[in-house]
Amino acid sequence: MAIPEKLVNVHAHLHSTMDVAARVAEWRAHNCRKVVVLADSAYWQPPNSVYLGNAGVLRWMREYPDLLVGMGNVELGEPMGGPDEVEGLKDQGFTGLKLEMPTHPYDHDRYMPLYERAEQLGMPILFHTGWVYRLGQQDRQRRLSADHMHPYTLDRIARSFPDLKIIGAHLGMPHCAEAISLLLGHPNVWFDISWDVADKPFFARLLKALSPAPGADLDDPDENFALHCFERIPFGTDDPLVGDWLPVAQRLLDRLHVPEPTRQDFYWRTADRIFGWGL
Numbered sequence: 001m002a003i004p005e006k007l008v009n010v011h012a013h014l015h016s017t018m019d020v021a022a023r024v025a026e027w028r029a030h031n032c033r034k035v036v037v038l039a040d041s042a043y044w045q046p047p048n049s050v051y052l053g054n055a056g057v058l059r060w061m062r063e064y065p066d067l068l069v070g071m072g073n074v075e076l077g078e079p080m081g082g083p084d085e086v087e088g089l090k091d092q093g094f095t096g097l098k099l100e101m102p103t104h105p106y107d108h109d110r111y112m113p114l115y116e117r118a119e120q121l122g123m124p125i126l127f128h129t130g131w132v133y134r135l136g137q138q139d140r141q142r143r144l145s146a147d148h149m150h151p152y153t154l155d156r157i158a159r160s161f162p163d164l165k166i167i168g169a170h171l172g173m174p175h176c177a178e179a180i181s182l183l184l185g186h187p188n189v190w191f192d193i194s195w196d197v198a199d200k201p202f203f204a205r206l207l208k209a210l211s212p213a214p215g216a217d218l219d220d221p222d223e224n225f226a227l228h229c230f231e232r233i234p235f236g237t238d239d240p241l242v243g244d245w246l247p248v249a250q251r252l253l254d255r256l257h258v259p260e261p262t263r264q265d266f267y268w269r270t271a272d273r274i275f276g277w278g279l
């Protein structure tokens with residue numbers, strides 16, 4: 001596996017059980033210049049699961065300020081966070097927001113003040129989109145539905161807040177056609193193709209979602225829409241190591257005949273444009 005000269009990981013998590021120093025070393029060994037770390041909702045935090053929330057992520061952002069870029073979480077359940085909490089996260093040093101597990105569709109009126117404040121503050125938002133794993137008691141309490149996280153729920157937000165930068169996660173799996181129409185149609189929407197396991201079944205699902213009709217000329221962007229898609233898909237891993245996810249991603253790029261300049265967009269340039277680091 002060839003390691004790109006520059007890499008940005010736009011979708012990473014830290015766990016309460018993780019050796020964070022070892023994880024940071026793995027990211028650096030794979031030439032990650034920035035790693036966007038997502039703080040998770042109470043839904044996923046201990047004792048329900050192992051994911052770190054705002055306080056946990058903030059601690060590690062301060063430990064590795066050159067590498068880690070924090071996305072703070074605002075709760076979309078009951079009780080719900082408000083726009084002042086968005087501003088508070090900005091003041092603490094979070095660059096953007098991670099939103100997930102809403103009790104209402106993402107484009108419900110109740111959430112609009114959060115997006116408005118994030119737009120004003122120049123904070124990109126990464127939304128979980130598509131299917132999400134079950135978590136027993138938490139699902140029961142929240143009456144959670146993956147339908148609230150359909151990619152198309154980002155459409156109204158993208159139109160209403162044109163200066164808000166929106167990244168959808170997981171190509172909206174399994175609603176990838178929606179995700180693709182959003183990322184090709186909105187200048188302020190991008191999607192990552194991360195997943196919480198870097199395995200063959202997920203590769204197969206991504207390949208199916210991003211492949212053109214049989215017989216298409218893979219090197220013609222008018223026939224192979226994946227060539228345009230990868231200009232707007234930044235690299236992200238979710239839970240897997242970069243060393244596990246990168247070969248999966250590269251196999252996908254090879255199968256879809258993605259040319260070298262577009263690969264650089266995918267590896268780091270698109271993320272650099274979204275966040276404005278100037279890498």
Ligand SMILES: [Zn+2]
Binds near residue numbers: 013
């Ligand atoms: Zn994730």
